[in-house]
Amino acid sequence: MTPYQPRNFTLTDYRFAGDEALDIPPYLFSEPAVIAIDVALATGRPLLVAGPPGCGKSRLAEAMAALLGWNFLATTMTSHTRLEELTVEVDHLRRLHDAHCAAIPAPLPDPDKPPLPTAALKPDAAYYTPGIFWWTFDRRSASRRNLSPDVAAEYLIGLDFPGRERAQPNGEENTVLLIDEIDKAEPDLPNDLLEPLDRRSVRLPDGKTLSAAVGQELLTVITTNRERELPKAFLRRCVTLVLPEPDADGLTAIAQAHQPLAERARIRAIAERIIEFRAKVDEHGLRPPGTSEFLDAVRTCEKLQISVDGGDLWRQIEGAVLLKPAI
Amino acid sequence: MDRPQPHRKGEIHLGELIEALAELPWQEHAQAQAIAGCLGFGLAAHDLGRSERPTPAIYDRSRPVPLPRREAAAKPRSGFATRPPPRLELPPQALTWQLQPITPPPPPSSTAAAPSWIDGDYQRLDPAPGTPPPPRQTLFPGRTARGVFTAALATLRLGREIDVHGLVGSVVRGHLPRRLPRLPAATLSRGCQLLLDFSDSMLPWWADLRQLGDQLAALLGDERVSVFDFESAPAAASQWQAGREEAMLWQPEAGRPILVATDFGIRGRSHGQRSSVDWQDFVRLCAAQGCPLLILVPWSKAYWPADLGPHPELLHWHPRTSAAMLRRQLARSQPTRR
Numbered sequence: 001m002t003p004y005q006p007r008n009f010t011l012t013d014y015r016f017a018g019d020e021a022l023d024i025p026p027y028l029f030s031e032p033a034v035i036a037i038d039v040a041l042a043t044g045r046p047l048l049v050a051g052p053p054g055c056g057k058s059r060l061a062e063a064m065a066a067l068l069g070w071n072f073l074a075t076t077m078t079s080h081t082r083l084e085e086l087t088v089e090v091d092h093l094r095r096l097h098d099a100h101c102a103a104i105p106a107p108l109p110d111p112d113k114p115p116l117p118t119a120a121l122k123p124d125a126a127y128y129t130p131g132i133f134w135w136t137f138d139r140r141s142a143s144r145r146n147l148s149p150d151v152a153a154e155y156l157i158g159l160d161f162p163g164r165e166r167a168q169p170n171g172e173e174n175t176v177l178l179i180d181e182i183d184k185a186e187p188d189l190p191n192d193l194l195e196p197l198d199r200r201s202v203r204l205p206d207g208k209t210l211s212a213a214v215g216q217e218l219l220t221v222i223t224t225n226r227e228r229e230l231p232k233a234f235l236r237r238c239v240t241l242v243l244p245e246p247d248a249d250g251l252t253a254i255a256q257a258h259q260p261l262a263e264r265a266r267i268r269a270i271a272e273r274i275i276e277f278r279a280k281v282d283e284h285g286l287r288p289p290g291t292s293e294f295l296d297a298v299r300t301c302e303k304l305q306i307s308v309d310g311g312d313l314w315r316q317i318e319g320a321v322l323l324k325p326a327i
Numbered sequence: 328m329d330r331p332q333p334h335r336k337g338e339i340h341l342g343e344l345i346e347a348l349a350e351l352p353w354q355e356h357a358q359a360q361a362i363a364g365c366l367g368f369g370l371a372a373h374d375l376g377r378s379e380r381p382t383p384a385i386y387d388r389s390r391p392v393p394l395p396r397r398e399a400a401a402k403p404r405s406g407f408a409t410r411p412p413p414r415l416e417l418p419p420q421a422l423t424w425q426l427q428p429i430t431p432p433p434p435p436s437s438t439a440a441a442p443s444w445i446d447g448d449y450q451r452l453d454p455a456p457g458t459p460p461p462p463r464q465t466l467f468p469g470r471t472a473r474g475v476f477t478a479a480l481a482t483l484r485l486g487r488e489i490d491v492h493g494l495v496g497s498v499v500r501g502h503l504p505r506r507l508p509r510l511p512a513a514t515l516s517r518g519c520q521l522l523l524d525f526s527d528s529m530l531p532w533w534a535d536l537r538q539l540g541d542q543l544a545a546l547l548g549d550e551r552v553s554v555f556d557f558e559s560a561p562a563a564a565s566q567w568q569a570g571r572e573e574a575m576l577w578q579p580e581a582g583r584p585i586l587v588a589t590d591f592g593i594r595g596r597s598h599g600q601r602s603s604v605d606w607q608d609f610v611r612l613c614a615a616q617g618c619p620l621l622i623l624v625p626w627s628k629a630y631w632p633a634d635l636g637p638h639p640e641l642l643h644w645h646p647r648t649s650a651a652m653l654r655r656q657l658a659r660s661q662p663t664r665r
Contacts, residue, residue: 002354004361035351035358036365042350043343043366044336050375079516080487092489093507187477187515187546198335226375229545231473235375236338239365242373 006034008041009068015257016063022164026257027056027063028250036241037064037219043239046197046220051243053225054290058180060243061221065164065176070217071139073163074178075132077185083192086131087202095127122155123147124206133196135162136177137212146204174217183228190234198237246291248275254291255298262302269308270297277322289322297321344368465542466535466625466644472542474650478657479621479642480519480547480584486512517583518551519543520618524589526558532625535644536588539623543586560605561587562612579616588623588644593630602632614638 018026040047049057065072102121130142143159144152201211251271278288306313353359363369490508523536543552555564555577565574613620623644
């Protein structure tokens with residue numbers, strides 16, 4: 001069987017080696033994941049990744065940003081997340097404060113002291129707070145809150161990029177955007193995201209629209225643990241990928257990529273115990289241990305040189321890392 | 328100057344599948360299937376709109392499938408020696424019999440011959456093992472359920488957005504508020520308690536009750552829906568949980584919405600029924616805890632009891648009930664609560 005070779009990125013042996021300098025761990029891709037990412041890049045659609053907690057959904061986005069050499073931006077949804085927070089918000093409080101200061105009459109100049117700077121209300125755009133979509137579509141205007149370079153310099157406005165920026169050829173600003181745990185947001189929020197995701201643009205409070213540049217590449221990765229059903233209209237606009245829990249071979253390969261010096265027999269034994277636990281906890285309706293918990297166990301056993309022999313120490317590891325009791 | 332705005336892409340369509348298949352370097356049939364699947368086409372497509380597991384909190388009251396009437400004789404397993412059946416001892420002499428055959432009565436001339444199944448044994452037609460049940464029509468269909476539940480169960484909390492108009496108004500009047508006024512935001516984060524009436528009069532809707540629990544869990548998440556069931560008195564609702572020996576009794580949680588599905592034991596009887604004391608006590612208990620109370624009734628409004636007071640919101644549990652109707656009803660009846 002010929003493995004699928006993606007057209008839109010280069011990947012050797014379905015394996016990203018990681019980047020120690022940037023603290024990005026290695027990532028092993030499955031063929032369905034490679035195909036789904038290639039389709040998302042080819043069609044320009046968001047990639048919706050579903051799977052149990054700890055199976056590598058968010059890591060996938062980070063690994064892809066490093067692999068493609070693109071900027072990386074990430075945001076995690078909460079029940080309080082609103083669309084404005086992701087596009088643009090107006091800092092009314094600061095504006096009110098500035099207006100209040102500007103209304104105070106300036107004190108009479110003291111000839112013995114240098115003149116005080118007069119407080120003044122800034123242009124409206126100076127109170128915009130750019131959200132993650134604005135940064136993704138047009139990072140230059142976001143860093144200046146959409147003021148002209150001169151005006152931004154006058155008011156000392158220059159915001160830092162809220163993610164990982166990478167130098168790209170020809171000044172390109174291609175970006176991987178991770179919208180993590182969308183199922184934690186209010187059920188209507190995914191529908192609100194349709195407009196910015198579809199049009200690749202954000203509308204500012206003054207009515208102007210900021211769009212991504214023609215030719216700018218974007219990979220939006222949206223993750224869900226499937227705690228909630230997502231709206232059908234949203235699902236029909238996304239390329240979907242379901243990441244299953246890896247089997248014992250897959251777990252062993254992942255652990256070896258993360259811990260190349262770890263003892264293989266120990267990794268294998270822990271992987272087999274994980275598979276055993278999964279079956280057990282499913283019977284009892286508990287949450288099965290995920291890949292990230294498996295890696296924690298491998299790391300702990302390697303560091304403390306604990307063998308998987310059912311002894312007291314191993315049982316402690318089981319309880320603390322793998323079979324977490326219901327609290 | 329604004330950049331040209333990209334056109335809206337809309338939903339994934341067949342053209343995109345064709346483009347993807349033409350552009351991407353697939354070599355195996357399975358890879359082409361995977362490309363189609365992640366775009367939502369073909370049998371390999373993941374249905375992320377469907378929950379993988381049933382909602383565990385609802386006690387399954389469906390009746391057990393009866394055993395087949397005539398059990399087939401157990402076939403001897405191949406490869407095993409079987410013991411021959413014991414021989415019956417027959418009497419040495421055959422007995423005489425004197426029964427006469429009965430002649431059947433002639434059929435009535437005015438009617439055709441009765442079909443054979445009338446005289447046949449009753450036979451229940453169970454689906455063949457492994458046959459999936461036919462799809463059911465839900466009382467809140469998928470296209471409206473999301474909106475209806477959001478409208479019904481949303482509560483208000485203080486949002487993060489500042490109430491600029493309120494603040495400006497305060498400043499203009501010459502006094503600064505002690506707290507920064509913030510706009511309320513609707514939320515489903517409180518989830519709901521779902522009380523299901525599994526009494527005999529609700530028997531026609533038992534499957535709908537289970538489906539209601541599944542729909543709510545899909546929208547709000549399993550952790551935000553607590554499901555209880557009752558038979559006559561809603562305040563005595565309880566919940567069975569894995570690992571517990573006794574049922575957990577229902578208690579209202581202050582401010583958390585309560586959704587009840589019941590028919591008040593109406594059974595299609597005459598209009599203007601009065602509710603029982605149990606229901607009135609239950610409503611008082613919910614009101615005292617400040618819990619929004621919504622009651623889904625599968626009968627039309629004319630059958631609903633009219634003596635439950637202003638606190639509960641009664642909703643017609645019917646496919647035509649829409650979110651807009653519900654919002655209008657809630658705005659009319661209790662404009663200040665939401």
